[in-house]
Structures are given as structure tokens and as C-alpha cells.
Amino acid sequence: MKILIVTDAWEPQVNGVVRTLKSTRRELEAMGHTVDMITPLEFRTVPCPTYPEIRLSLLPGARVRRRIEAFAPDALHIATEGPLGLAARSHALRRKLPFTTAYHTRFPEYVQARFGIPLAWTYRFLGWFHGPAQAVMAPTPVVLDDLRRYGITNAVLWTRGVDLDVFTPQRANVLNTAHPIFLYVGRVAVEKNVEAFLALDLPGSKWVVGDGPALAALRARYPGANYLGVLSQPELARVYASADVFVFPSRTDTFGLVLLEALASGLPVAAYPVTGPIDVLGDSPAGVMHEDLREACLEALRIDRATARAHAERFSWRAASEQFLAHLRPFAAARPGRGGAAASPATPTPSAPQAHAETASGTAVRPANAEAAAGNAER
Template identity: 55%
Template sequence: MRIALVTDAWAPQVNGVVRTLTAVRDELEAQGHQLLVISPDRFASLPCPSYPEIRLALARSGTIGRLIRDFDADAVHIATEGPLGLAARRWCVGEGVRFTTAYHTQFPNYVAARTGVNAEWIWRYIRWFHAPADAILTSTPSVDAVLRAHGLPHLRRWGRGVDLATFTADGPRDPVITALPGPIQLYVGRVAVEKNIEGFLQSTTPGSKVVVGDGPALAMLTARYPQAHFLGPRFGADLAAAYRSADVLVFPSRTDTFGLVMIEALACGTPVAALPAPGPVDVLDESVGAIDADLDIAIPRALTRDRAACIAYAARFTWASSAAQFLDSLAPLRVVESRAA
């Protein structure tokens, strides 16, 4: 199958959306499918205000359409609601071409957290953007409930996976992390205001707090919380070593749709403490994590979880299954009567 994938999120960005898309692309290509990735690196771009590592591509809908037509795509998937996604949507709707979308990010909540804008204003755009899609791909039942509550019922499940060859309990540990006083409490992810990292750093459970990642809030948090250990980003084997070295992964976000870092940590044998929010409530159960509105309750409970149970639990999340769900959800490309403009 020839699949055109349009996304505003792509390398060198580092986030769960990029990791999901690259993992599924790699899985599908290994199966013999051909993918055209239409991403910001193909176009002139501008830095996103307040988030300069994210580039906003400058592309016309006709340019996107020509790329899709020249590729002779069998299906079109629009992964994000940014400028490229908007241009692809405009072309597909104008030409009567079927397409699918995905809801990767709690975009209205992110905008509200960063700007103070009322999230309901952003939901108007989200509803408009996704309405003409044949299906909106979602990662969890909690996200389904949110979208249905906002008038978007045409949903298909698209779960997530973990690289079980990289993220294992066997392997080296991070010497910097293991030298710290325990229990070692680890955060992994973007260092940004919408991730509620301060909720973690303000918790009072004894031990060491470690932050692995980069982002626009790094300088502020480093200055504000000098007792925490900010180690910068880690990838691949180095990230797996960080997970293995921790006693618990703390996932303080209230705005994620899934939380890939949780299943990566579990695959390395590290239990998870989290808030009761979309993502954790769908991904975790009591055998491998602890969920509570008070992280000072969740963290000590998570520390009692069996690491072998965490490893076994993570094995159910595979990129092969994720890729199969993605493939099954695509809409064959043909000219149809448009549902919405």
C-alpha cells in the first residue's frame, strides 16, 4: 500500500508524536508498504512562538496535493492539526479525497496552559478540522470520551507500542543516576509547562528527583528547583539505562493522550506513579503503577510494585499491533462527495 503521511511533527523534534509516527512508518516499511512523509523539513518554515524548536512549515495546499498525486497514494493520513495538516485537509476536502486524521495531543489544553486562552475556543477549530475525516485515530478510551463530548464520534482505535529490543531490564545502568540517594524518582519527557513537571518537583517523597529531557521550561525549572537533577535528553540505549536506574517513573502530566514513556519504563522494570488523567488511567493498572491525585501518595505506592510484573505487562504493547491498527483504519483514496468544507 502507498500511504501519504502528512505531519507537522517530525525529526528533529523529540516528542511522543514523532516517536509514534517513525516507529509505525518503520514497521509498515518493513512489511513492504511505501510511505511518503510530508513534513516540515521539505519546506521553508518559521519557529513556533514560545516553542522555537517546533518549526511551522509554509506550504500551499496545492503543493501538498501535487506531492500526494505524484506519489500515487492509496491512502492519506493527516497526523496533526498544524499548518501542513491544514493545507492537506484543504486539498483533500477541495478535491473530494478521503482521508483520516489522528488526535495525538490535547491541543486545546496545551494552548490554554501556555497562553491562557479559553480551551473551548480551540475546540471549535479541532471540531472543524477533524469533522470531514473518514475516521479520527485515537489511542485510548479516555481520549474517545473527550472527543465524543466535543461532537466528534467517528473514532478508530490506534494503540501504541514499545521497542522491546531497546527497552529491557537487562543492560547497563546510568552511573550518574545510580550514584544518587534513593529512592530515585525519574521524569522523562519534554520540559514544558503543560507537562506539570512542577507538580513532580514540588512533591515531598524522600529521595532524588531526576529530570531527563529538554524544552522551553528547562532554564526556569533548573533555577527554581536546584535540588533536582536535570540531565538533559537521553535516547535509545542511554534512555533505557536511565529507566533501569530509577526506582519509579513519575508521570505528572494531565494533558497527554497516552504517555509512551510509561510503557518504556515498564519494559525496563520500572513502575509508574501518575495522576488520574487520560493516559495513565488507560495504560496502567494496580499491578504496575499507582494513580492518585496526590503524587506523595502515588509515588510510595508505586515503589512497592514488582519489577518483573512491570516487564511482563509492557510486553503486550507492540509496534506491530499498532501498525496493524493504523493500516486497518486508513480510508482507500478515491474521489467522494465531501462531508464538510
């Protein structure tokens, strides 16, 4: 099958959306499908306000239409809600072509955190954007519930995976500071809540790996921590293997691919009991979730690295990509440029392995004490 993916998130960005799309394309091509991408690299762009590393394509409508018609895909997937996604959506609606979309990040929560815009306003936009799609793919059951609560009823589950050959337990000592070493990896931005980690009173040392708009201010405020920029995957794997606990302070992430990378490297996780960590860890003993993040960090030091790796092995990109493929809605006889009615839903391909689906849908929490368990039950 010829599959066209349209995304506003692409290189040189380094984030979970880009890694997800790259890994999905690789697996789909390994299955024998032909995959093409429409990305900002093909267009004139301007930096996104407050996020200069995100590039917004200028007036992409005509070129997006020509690219879709030239490739003549069997299925169209719109990965993001930016200018390219809007252009592809507009063309598909005009031509009555079926398409799927994806919801990768908790965009309304990010907008509220940065600009104070009410959640209902942004979810109203998401309802408008994703409403005509045959399916909107979301990464966790909790996010599915969020979307449905705001009237987006065509949401389906598309989980994530990890490269178990790159991120693997290994002997490494590239972080030459005092143990225990507590590590954060990801964008350094206000919605990631990195300061909650840096402000903790912990033994040993702290490391932050990544870049973002909040980095300069946090380095100035917490000079006792150690900072690295964006790393390649092999470099990052060695960093994970050198640390003792992976700390995930975000309260707004939909999934958190870095959680799987850390676990695959044998690194236990400490996090809040919120969406993302709950969906990745479930009731696994590979991490500790607690409203007291310091308590979670100290408890996670007791977890064996083999336990973390064993949990990560339940996730694979092949299973996630099979799930993605099953949700696609191929065109009927109509092709871009010819008009025609939307296709009826395709017969799904075999679903992801049951173990992967069960892991993705797990919602149990491993609290550090009974109060945390009771508090989570009330959420």
C-alpha cells in the same frame, strides 16, 4: 499499499508524536507497504511562538499538492493540524479524496493552560478540521469520549506500542545519586506539570530528562534536582534501568509513550489517576495512581520490576500499526490530480491482538487507598 502520511511534527523534535509516526512507518514497511512522509524538513519554516523547537512550514500549499500528486498514494493520512495538515486537508477536499486524521495530544487543554483560551473554542476548530475525515484516530477511550462530547463523532481508537527490544530490564547505574531515584522523562513545559514532581518531599534523589521552555526556570527554582537533556533511545533505556520509580505528573497527556518505555525497562510508575496513566496502567499492579503524588511515589517503590515489564509486554508496535492500517480509507480508482469521488470504506485488515486492545481500553485504577478509589469512581 502506498500510504502517504503528512505531519507537522518531525525531526529534530523528540516527542511522542514523532516516535509514534516513526514506529508506525517502520512496522507498515515491514508488512510490505510503501510509506512516504511529508514533513517540515522539505519546507521553509519559522519557529512556533513559545515552542521554538516546533517549526511551522511557510506557504506549503502548492508543494504539498505536487507531492501528493507525484506520489499517487492509495491512502492519505493527515497526522497533525498544523500548516502541512491544513494544506493536505484542503487538497483532499478539493479533489474529493478520502483521508484519515489523528488526534495525538490534548491540544485544547494545552492551549488553555498556556494562554487561557476556552476549551470550547479550540474544540470547535478541531471539529472543523477533523469533521471531513473518514476517521480521526485517537489514542485512548477517554480521549475518544472527549472528542465525542464536543461533537467529533468520527473518532476511532488507535493505541500505541513500545520497542521491547530497546527498552528492557538491564543492569545499569548511570544515575550516580542517592537511592531511591525518582525519574521524570519528557518535555519540560507548563502543561507537563513537572513542578508538581520537583516540589515533592521525597527521599533519595530526583532526575529530570528532557528539554523545553520551562527548563531554565525549574532548574533555578529546584537546584537540588538533577537534569539531563534529550537522550537517544539506548541512552534513555539505561537511565530508566537506573531509576527506582518513574514519576508522571502530567494531567493532560493523551497517552504518554514514556510510561510504556519506563514499564518495559522494569520501572514502576507513579502518576495521578487521569487520562494517560489510566489508559496505560488500567488495573495493573505495575504502577500506583493517586491524587497525592507523593503517596503514589512511595507506594510504587514496593512494586517488583518484573511486574512492570510483564505489563509492558502486552503492548507492541505491530499491533498498534495493524490497528492504524485497518482505519485507513484507500482511494477508489481516482488518483490525485484526476478528481473523482471518495472511496467507500475499505475492508479492514485484521484488528490488533485482543490482549493489546483490552490493555488500551482498561479504565480501572489501582488507588493507594479507598478514598482514591471513591474519588476516581466519581470522575
